[in-house]
Amino acid sequence: MAFQKPKGTQDLLPGTVERWQFLESKAREVCRRFMYGEIRTPIFEATELFQRGVGETTDIVEKEMYTFEDKGGRSMTLRPEGTAGVVRAYVENKLYGDPDITKLYYIGPMFRYEQPQAGRYRQFHQFGIEAFGSSDPGLDAEVIALGHQFYKEIGLQGFTLEINSVGTPAIRAAFREELLAFLAPKKDLLCKDCRSRMERNPLRVLDCKVDQEHFAGAPSLLDHLDAECADHFDKVQSYLKEMNIPYDINPKLVRGLDYYTHTAFEFKAAGIGSIDTIGGGGRYNGLVSDVGGPEQTGVGFGLGLERVLLVLENQGAELPAATKPEVYFVALGEAAERRAVSLLNAVREKGIAAEKDYGGRKMKAQLKSADRLAAKYAAILGDDELLRGEIVLKNLATGEQEAVALDKLADRLLEGQ
RNA sequence: GAGGUCAUGGCGAAAUGGUUAACGCGACGGGUUGUGGCCCCGUUAUCGCCGGUUCAAUUCCGGCUGAUCUCCCCA
Incomplete structure (x- = not known):
């Protein structure tokens, strides 16, 4: 690496x-x-x-x-x-x-x-x-x-x-002296971390995980x-x-x-x-x-x-994950590919998250990508659809398909949201 | 600053001092020249870096780097 x-x-x-x-x-x-x-x-x-x-x-x-x-x-x-x-x-x-x-x-x-x-x-x-x-x-x-x-x-x-x-700083300074006076006779009983805390930050000593037994009767800051x-x-x-x-x-x-x-x-x-x-x-x-x-x-x-x-x-809380596209364009052939690019852009302009294939791959592979990205719809565009001025909208969860006029695609997607 | 454990593919994870480095997931391709999620087949790894031991090291040893856990301390 x-x-x-x-x-x-x-x-x-x-x-x-x-x-x-x-x-x-x-x-x-x-x-x-x-x-x-x-x-x-x-x-x-x-x-x-x-x-x-x-x-x-x-x-x-x-x-x-x-x-x-x-x-x-x-x-x-x-x-x-x-x-x-x-x-x-x-x-x-x-x-x-x-x-x-x-x-x-x-x-x-x-x-x-x-x-x-x-x-x-x-x-x-x-x-x-x-x-x-x-x-x-x-x-x-x-x-x-x-x-x-x-x-x-x-x-x-x-x-x-x-x-x-x-x-206040003054109160803490006074308390610190009293605490040190309390701790001094016990110093040899305390762990090495506590001994260094006594010098660096005495107020922390009382928080020690191992020396609690020695702190009975210790002064409390709250009383001061x-x-x-x-x-x-x-x-x-x-x-x-x-x-x-x-x-x-x-x-x-x-x-x-x-x-x-x-x-x-x-x-x-x-x-x-x-x-x-x-x-x-x-x-x-x-x-x-x-x-x-x-x-x-x-x-x-x-x-x-x-x-x-x-x-x-x-805690297993539910947290947001990656954005899922509303629609994934599946284009077959060069003419459809060009049209799909403009449809994709138009749909995005309407605020819809959309994706398409860029590998020129076959239909099966494109649908697989759509599925993997958890797209709601696949929008399938081939020569037949182009001739009819339509696009096939496939609901990937249910498998249902419908033909939608190309100029109605964005509206159809928006109402489906 | 101190200590323990660990380091194999895109991910999870085995095994081994010697010539094909399991298995699972994923990805890609094919079975199906326009229909994904299921199934079948195929493909997919310079074993963290540097050095040492050895005829031979992914495997043993040392160092480095990193991850993880713990102490100090902190968010």
Whole structure:
């Protein structure tokens, strides 16, 4: 084989792209109803944007970025996530000047240099939304509701929602000290991953799969929230209840990116190997100013389209397949061939999906193609039909045939749809 | 960044250190010089790449690449 696609990427071919188109159109439709407008930002940005926006000590920035130097000597990075670029565009285009809340969505590829596994790719695709300009917990709830509606509408079964409040950076810093004080005496009992987490990201330690026995009596972040944070969290929950969106509180939920404040949430579903997160997000009140904008709040959400699709396929959901032609033209002989070309074109102009043979093959082979493509009709045109000014329309499911005047073909097909 | 499993045709999938690499599906052609889906016949593979062992490698060994699964982490 001469060339292979880069590791962790995929070719989406006709027959499966329809599934992607389905997900994308549903995403757009839900955003339309929620009044989120599409934003398309560059696929690469200045490296520093992600360093500042995502967080210097995150795995993404430390080891997963596709970074390169352009010919002008600038360090550029293929976007590893969507929020930083959107925030940059929000600031650069001074959308904060809009008196109303700015609500944006995006769909597109993201890039992370990782070892691929089930539901994890180097180029993957996210659908995400960001809402700027309000700290109202109702907006957090709206963001969650949009995600919930999307999953529901694509037919996903059995997904769950977990929420948490991660407070403010100051609260987290204080909690972090207390947690480390709790963990320090147990350090030697913990697994090697936990010991490294203690240095890199202590809040994640409590989520460890193997060391749970040592965590009895551990402090909880939720107990350290100040009145404002607790009130915000309560209100988010009451809005979710108001909308009948079921959720669980997961006090150990910490998101992988540094910028979250207050609300953090994840949607989960089984069916992607060892991975269960299909989407997540939260509020990021400090991010806009971190990236050089004014003090402005934001809340958002991103979901992985590959993962959602894997779960759907795993659940045996009905998904759209390749387009089937309404009619397949079978032409016999040169004169019929010429006429078939014009009929084909005319029918297509009327909006009918139509195909014909281009191999000059015999009738049997042409009908076989029509059958294989699952055409509804075969339109058979030979010298006899040409003389009569007719074409034979054969219903391939029933085998019934009828002669149709050539100039009535398109109308006949349209009424049969 | 670490580890396990794997790599044969368009697809699924056997077997084998030696001269025809099963079988199934599909595709193409024919049986039926104008009727598909059923049936019958025929055709359809430089065994991922590079190197090594050997008289001989698709088969054994090593490296590479990729897939898949898992850890870290994440969508």
